[in-house]
Amino acid sequence: MSSKQRPRASSPSPRGDAPAARPAGTGLAAVPDPARIPLYLGLAVLGAAVGLAGTLVQAALFPGGLLLALVASAGLFYGGRVLTRTQLGALAPAAGWLLALIVLLGGRPEGDYVFGDELGLTLFMLGGMAAAVMCATLSRLPYSATGAGRTGA
Template sequence: MSSRQRPRASSESPRTNAPPRSPAPTGMAAPPNPARIPVYVGLVVLGAAVGLAGTLVQAALFPGGLLLALAASAGLFYGGRVLTGTQLGALVPAVGWFVCVVLLLGGRPEGDYVFGEEIGLALFLLGGMAVAVMCATMSRLPFQANDTGRPGT
């Protein structure tokens, strides 16, 4: 055996003619991660809190309060998406937000309800739902700037 012979194939050397691997399942096909359940519960509670605060702010300070409430909702929905890395991360706080806002629409037997003007109510509901849909249907999250994708760097 000479020193110029090729080394024999072993389990440590990579195979160049290996078939491509199937990608790992993502989305609803991925196996559930039990560590995310408390995160989702927290996002529902935060969604309800932002819905309640947004309802009060948009009714009190109509033009600016409405923009502030929608910006807070957008920040929560996008933050949930980035935190979990899934579309469900944007939808879960939107569900909490929507349930809270719909419950506040019911009003009281005396005829009072939280929303001040009908135009503010319509813009808050439609704007919040539109923001939730936009955050949930984004194509993909941006990559982090410090990850170049090259191994060993």
């Protein structure tokens, strides 16, 4: 054995003039994955289709149609949230849904409206917006049915 000792490995001390690293955003502040952008656009188009169909169904079959349209809208928003595991997954179909409703309720230059002023349409709009907010602000997603992500099992 030699009498020389090996030098210890040490990490250099952080520089004082180094710029601070920006923390990664979470929730809606997180940068979306570029591979998911087509998925979000597809969800927005699907949201517009559900908004159009929901507007027609709730007007045709008032009490049951309104309930069916709200359940379909809430199911799409929640499904987008679970599919993408992001808040943007719930807001993308909600944006398409709201855009379709605004276009349908905008009126034409002749002064005609696609739909008249009815209580069902107002309830559909308010209920759908409430469902979108609830699905987008879920704190956690449920565990999968297979239990693959649980610890301690």
